[in-house]
Amino acid sequence: MKKNILKIAAVCAMSALMMSALAGCGATKDKNDETTASAEKLIMATNAEFPPYEYHENDKIVGIDAEVAQAIADKLGMELEIEDMAFDSIIPAVQSGKASIGVAGMTVTEDRLVNVNFSDTYSHGKQVIIVKDDSPIALPDDLKGKKVGVQTSTTGDIYITDDYGDESVERYQKGADAIQALLQDKIDAVVIDSEPAKVFVSENEGLKTLDTPYVEEDYAIALAKDNTELLDKINSALAELKQDGTLDKIINKYITSK
């Protein structure tokens, strides 16, 4: 215990040397907090493993969701901060108030609506099936009895588990890891959203996406149940962004072949 306190004190002393900000290190509230107080923060929880909606480019998180959230923050006069986390941590982060919004190509589902509210839809997706070029799997029904890779807690995971049982599902933290497993013949197929599927198939030789999608879905922004004030503001901002063409412009920048 004592050791921990010492460690914290040392870290604080170091950060005090490195930066003038003392926040979080037990300093009394600085007057500056008020005078230089910047805009209220809009904290976006996401999982930046989902191109073209969110992914890393150099050391930045970019993509459709990052730009849509930035456009919303601009409209609301808020400062956007993006927190990258596991996909299944996003809803808990929003529920606990650690994040103000969850923007992650997130599909609106009845089950999620029990825990969070969703904004109006801003984009659409499909769950599609990726297989190796020489796979005997040609239709969704062919997945029966096969090993299907999914990203943990995504709708792909939920649907495959519902339809074929837990024993059919191999769960991965990243879609890209499921793709690697498919390339190594550890699994027979991957079920994932259509846009990341396009990226993964184009980046890896020997894979194809089946023409018949598994399910069609709507993407929306998740908010805490009690944060209806922000929900209203976000819906108004989204309506403006739809009307003035900004939303289409952002989406078309990342999704070229529609």
Ligand code: GLN
């Ligand atoms: N649309 C899927 C879902 O909401 C996947 C989202 C993601 O992997 N970021 O579950």
